[in-house]
Amino acid sequence: MRIRPGIYWVGVRDPGLEVFDVVIPTEYGTTYNSYIVEADEPVLIDGVKKEFQDEWFAKIAARIDLADLKHLIVNHTEPDHSGSIGELLRRAPHIVVHGTRPALQFLSEQVNMDFNKHIVGENDVLDLGNRKLRFIMAPFLHWPDTMWTYLEGEKVLFTCDGFGSHFAFPEGKILASQQEVDFTGAVEYYFDKIMGPFKPKVRDALAKLEGLELEMIATGHGPILDVEVDRYIQLYHAWSFQAQAAEQKRVVIAYASAYGHTKRMAELIAEGASRNPKVEVVLLDAANTSPQEVEAAVSSFDALIVGSPTINADAVYPVWRVLEAVSAITAKGKAAAVFGNYGWSGEAAALLEERLEKMRLVVGHPAVKVRFSLTEQDEERCRQMGETVAASVTP
Numbered sequence: 410m411r412i413r414p415g416i417y418w419v420g421v422r423d424p425g426l427e428v429f430d431v432v433i434p435t436e437y438g439t440t441y442n443s444y445i446v447e448a449d450e451p452v453l454i455d456g457v458k459k460e461f462q463d464e465w466f467a468k469i470a471a472r473i474d475l476a477d478l479k480h481l482i483v484n485h486t487e488p489d490h491s492g493s494i495g496e497l498l499r500r501a502p503h504i505v506v507h508g509t510r511p512a513l514q515f516l517s518e519q520v521n522m523d524f525n526k527h528i529v530g531e532n533d534v535l536d537l538g539n540r541k542l543r544f545i546m547a548p549f550l551h552w553p554d555t556m557w558t559y560l561e562g563e564k565v566l567f568t569c570d571g572f573g574s575h576f577a578f579p580e581g582k583i584l585a586s587q588q589e590v591d592f593t594g595a596v597e598y599y600f601d602k603i604m605g606p607f608k609p610k611v612r613d614a615l616a617k618l619e620g621l622e623l624e625m626i627a628t629g630h631g632p633i634l635d636v637e638v639d640r641y642i643q644l645y646h647a648w649s650f651q652a653q654a655a656e657q658k659r660v661v662i663a664y665a666s667a668y669g670h671t672k673r674m675a676e677l678i679a680e681g682a683s684r685n686p687k688v689e690v691v692l693l694d695a696a697n698t699s700p701q702e703v704e705a706a707v708s709s710f711d712a713l714i715v716g717s718p719t720i721n722a723d724a725v726y727p728v729w730r731v732l733e734a735v736s737a738i739t740a741k742g743k744a745a746a747v748f749g750n751y752g753w754s755g756e757a758a759a760l761l762e763e764r765l766e767k768m769r770l771v772v773g774h775p776a777v778k779v780r781f782s783l784t785e786q787d788e789e790r791c792r793q794m795g796e797t798v799a800a801s802v803t804p
């Protein structure tokens with residue numbers, strides 16, 4: 410499908426996809442976008458997921474004989490884009506693969522065969538004869554290997570995951586301008602899930618687009634952005650700067666409680682933390698909060714305090730779910746503490762601490778454990794914990 414003179418989409422739709430990367434529900438399915446750029450030396454940009462490779466090869470064949478294809482650009486080597494490349498290189502071993510150093514290393518480990526590699530760096534140009542590709546390094550969006558590819562003259566930027574969305578556009582309608590529904594929400598959801606942990610990296614990459622003439626962003630997932638390119642860039646700006654300026658430190662206190670004791674402890678800890686004017690306290694009853702709200706609450710914090718009663722020698726599921734929602738990447742090094750009520754053995758606190766430490770949060774305050782009803786002294790220990798943890802995150 411032609412998207413610009415001499416540029417063809419040879420991607421595939423995966424409208425049935427329900428969960429991406431095991432953990433990300435995708436309401437609208439997705440697409441894996443791949444492109445042919447015709448030139449004196451024709452180029453293929455990115456691949457598709459392995460299970461769709463037959464459809465991919467058929468689409469490529471409709472445009473070009475593999476023997477005539479000179480180059481492959483790999484902007485990113487996560488298998489949703491690279492799964493089909495092993496077979497491509499078996500069928501066309503003459504192809505030269507261009508990517509960042511980590512991309513070519515990851516690809517080598519995926520395909521386990523020799524191939525022609527060319528490592529590219531910032532602003533390197535690949536001369537195709539009558540057209541030129543320029544490479545813009547965009548590391549950690551969202552893997553160490555990522556980069557963007559700019560087609561000079563046509564003013565098209567190929568970004569793979571960048572600006573993408575899990576949104577399976579209707580058959581034949583691959584452009585943003587052809588969509589009948591607003592898919593901005595899908596772009597934002599994708600940003601939150603995939604790029605969210607790497608906001609500073611997003612800002613670095615966006616800075617490189619300043620002064621670059623752009624008419625189209627050809628993404629690796631979802632509709633190709635052929636209109637409102639500036640709006641999408643502005644949105645990426647806004648989302649990647651979000652919560653940066655926050656003056657106040659966020660202390661999130663998440664708990665569950667069957668009989669109210671752990672709840673009471675949570676409230677007292679919140680009371681203690683709230684005495685600190687530089688702290689915003691978020692109190693979260695994990696058992697009565699939707700997964701979306703839990704995720705939003707723990708998406709950014711300066712300290713995380715989690716509490717659970719011990720039930721059958723374990724912490725309870727809603728509290729484990731809170732920890733699942735915490736990104737081990739952004740939370741690494743942040744302050745954490747644990748509390749809980751119990752009857753006899755009280756394993757919950759130690760189990761939660763162990764998990765937090767494995768995620769490399771810093772459990773700097775000893776767990777506060779209370780057996781059944783709270784004494785006045787217990788109440789004070791709880792307030793004290795809130796105060797101490799709050800103080801530890803406010804300079």
Ligand SMILES: Cc1cc2nc3c(=O)[nH]c(=O)nc-3n(C[C@H](O)[C@H](O)[C@H](O)COP(=O)(O)O)c2cc1C
Pocket residue numbers: 665666667668669670671672717718719720721722723750751752753754755756780781
């Ligand atoms: C089904 C059930 C299982 C429990 N198992 C344990 C246990 O293994 N070890 C323990 O120390 N307490 C256990 N308890 C006691 C609770 O931890 C105790 O009642 C606690 O006060 C509950 O805190 P909450 O009021 O915050 O729910 C259990 C309680 C229930 C209801």
Ligand SMILES: [Fe+2]
Pocket residue numbers: 485487551570
């Ligand atoms: Fe990816």
Ligand SMILES: [Fe+2]
Pocket residue numbers: 487489490569570629630
């Ligand atoms: Fe992807």
